Amino acid sequence: MKMLLIYPRWPKLDRQTEFHLPPHGPVVFAATLPTTVDLTFVDENLQSIDFDADCDVVALSTMLTAQLPRAFEIAARFRAKGIKVIFGGISTMLHSEEVRQHADAIFLGEAEGRMAAVIDDLQAGRLKPVYDYMNNPPDINLIGTARREILDRPLYNYRGVQMLDLVHASRGCKFDCFPCCTGFLGGKKFRPRPIDKVIAEMEAIQNNRLFIVDNSLAQDRQWLKDLFTAMIPLKKKWVSHPILDDDEILKLAAEAGAWYVYQAVFDTSEVIRKRIKRLKEHGIGIEGTIILGTDDQSEDDIKRLVDFLLEVQLDVAEFTILTPFPHSPIRRQLEQEGRILSSNWLDYTADKVVFQPKKMTPEKLQEMYHYAWDTFHAEGGHALRMGKLFKDVMLREMNDGTYRRYDPKVARSFKKGLPAA
Ligand code: B12
Ligand code: SF4
Incomplete structure (x- = not known):
């Protein structure tokens, strides 16, 4: 077949x-x-x-x-x-x-x-x-090691810099945030994979850089402690969605190789300011994921938010426009209020306005999206800021002896399932 x-x-x-x-x-x-x-x-x-x-x-x-x-x-x-x-x-x-x-x-x-x-x-x-x-x-025990050998590995590099490999340690999410479809997809229950299987899968990946794509690493304190402790000897460097905002957990995450997190930033509150400060104190970088166009945001609020992000010195920011994806709580609300402007899925790319914002016109929100990207990245564009995050990880790898120069031949051996040496 x-x-x-x-x-x-x-x-x-x-x-x-x-x-x-x-x-x-x-x-x-x-x-x-x-x-x-x-x-x-x-x-x-x-x-x-x-x-x-x-x-x-x-x-x-x-x-x-x-x-x-x-x-x-x-x-x-x-x-x-x-x-x-x-x-x-x-x-x-x-x-x-x-x-x-x-x-x-x-x-x-x-x-x-x-x-x-x-x-x-x-x-x-x-x-x-x-x-x-x-x-x-x-x-959950049936989840096997992903078959990464089907990928044409050398294609996944950025100007010669090795991209990350994706892996997951759990499924489901117990939260139910307004823009998210995960509750519908995976049920609202946290389902961790057995840690020994996850560690074996991570260890077998011939790449030092991982993206742990779990929905949220803030769901079960004890499991996080066990997972991070088991990861320390692997010396991998990794990116993830938010990690539990707790000093003991963040310390362990850092020891386990946390490189940077995708941190949702909704407002300019002290909670966010402290969270970012704490991550930085633990040596963990931050890529902010910022949704523009929520009902509480006016044009001025977006400007203030961008100023705040610069002030707290996020490493990178990824702005998107609020998008009412099917089966998300926000879609239900906007449908009830008759505020969906387009259901052309080609426009559902998270950078186009497809609903009627509350405090500005759709055109103004579109303009503010470009304003946010351009203002935040005015001093050093997005590529430069990403480059800095990669430079940081390379320095860390050089310090602990795990750095490997990107080599297409090694990447190709990956596809054939051969050892990386
Ligand atoms: C990892 C991830 C990413 C990664 C993707 C990396 C990659 N190359 O794969 C990155 C970070 C790039 C990403 C980006 C975005 N993402 Co995303 N992402 C996810 C996340 C957290 C996990 C997906 C995943 O890997 N799941 C685990 C895998 C194993 O599950 P799976 O794909 O369902 O596969 C299983 C089955 O479905 C089945 N299966 C899969 N394929 C097939 C095929 C066949 C034939 C069969 C029979 C079965 C089958 O088998 C698998 C094993 O059971 C999901 C949330 C979630 N819980 O799913 C959001 C999610 C998919 N993302 C979402 C969004 C919104 C985005 C962004 C727009 C976010 C943003 N920045 O604002 C961007 C895209 C922007 C852009 N245009 O560039 C939304 C999707 C919205 C939508 N309807 O389009 C989700 C659902 C989260 C949410 N907010 O609700 N994302
Ligand atoms: S946004 Fe993240 S934390 Fe919130 S429900 Fe979705 S996956 Fe869970």
């Missing part, structure tokens, strides 16, 4: 430096497939699709809403040739009714332990239109 697994391309944020992280959903999904499946993977952000490829089935893995229009085009071309197309991934779950119109089958939920049956159905010619496992997560 030959499967062509495709990750459709998606646009980067306007003003953001273009670099590409290795996809995560597809490599984790690949680990759920029976060994009888002969898999070829294409990341369309960096590779082109061979529409004449010899395959029995095309699997489309979609993460973002904005990936869907392109995914539908790809599906149509293969289906026109009589090749079955199956969709899965986050935005497939968020837009299941619409995706169904473009697929032979859609898979909803987490795939661990479930793909052998789907492949059997496919081979027997009885593929079902919907495999629905939403709200029915598999046993």
Whole structure:
């Protein structure tokens, strides 16, 4: 059974430096497939699709809403040739009714332990239109080591600097923040993976730099202590979503190699100021993720927020425009208030205004998005600030003997599953 697994391309944020992280959903999904499946993977952000490829089935893995229009085009071309197309991934779950119109089958939920049956159905010619496992997560022990060898590794570098490898130590999120779809996707329950399996997976990754993509590292204090303690000997350097704001945990995180965190900054409060100060005191960098256009923000508030970010000296800032993604609490609210202006998914890139803001016009909010990027990055652009974060990590690696010069040959050996030496 030959499967062509495709990750459709998606646009980067306007003003953001273009670099590409290795996809995560597809490599984790690949680990759920029976060994009888002969898999070829294409990341369309960096590779082109061979529409004449010899395959029995095309699997489309979609993460973002904005990936869907392109995914539908790809599906149509293969289906026109009589090749079955199956969709899965986050935005497939968020837009299941619409995706169904473009697929032979859609898979909803987490795939661990479930793909052998789907492949059997496919081979027997009885593929079902919907495999629905939403709200029915598999046993967390079934999550296997992601199959990173399907990636064309040398492609994931930025001007010769090795990009990070993505890994996850837990699923689900017990919080329910207003712009987020995670509650709908993973249930509102924190589901940690067994720490020994996570450590074994991290250790096997031939890259010193990781992105721990867990939704939040602020959900279970004891588990965090155990995880970070177990990570210390690995000497990896890593990036993550927010870490529990607690001195003992942050100290351990730093010892375990915390490099920088994506920290949501909603306001100019003392809480945020102290959190940023604490992270810095522990030697952890901060990439602020800042949503513009919330109901409490006027044009002046956005200007004040940008001044605040400069004052607290964030290392990097990533501004986005509030986007009412399906199945997020904010979409429900804006729908009720009749404030959704566009449901064209191509506009759901988080850098375009698709709703009526409360305290300014849509045009003004769009202008303030550019103002925020340009003002924050006026002294040293985004690429320069990112470059500084990478310089910092290289110095740390040189100090503890883990630095490895980026070498495409080593990266290629990764693909073949050979040792890195
Ligand atoms: C990691 C991550 C990222 C990474 C992605 C890196 C990468 N290259 O993969 C980065 C940091 C780049 C990222 C960026 C953004 N992200 Co993001 N991200 C996530 C996050 C936290 C985890 C995704 C993940 O890896 N999950 C774990 C994997 C294993 O799960 P999975 O993909 O679902 O795969 C499983 C199944 O679905 C299935 N499966 C997967 N593929 C397939 C295919 C088939 C055929 C089948 C059968 C099954 C199947 O198998 C897997 C194993 O069970 C999610 C939140 C979440 N909880 O999902 C948000 C999330 C996807 N991101 C989101 C957003 C909003 C963004 C940003 C716009 C955020 C921003 N900056 O404001 C940007 C994109 C901006 C841009 N245009 O550049 C939203 C999506 C909104 C939307 N509807 O589009 C989410 C849901 C979070 C939220 N706020 O609600 N993100
Ligand atoms: S924004 Fe982060 S912490 Fe909040 S619900 Fe979503 S994943 Fe959880």
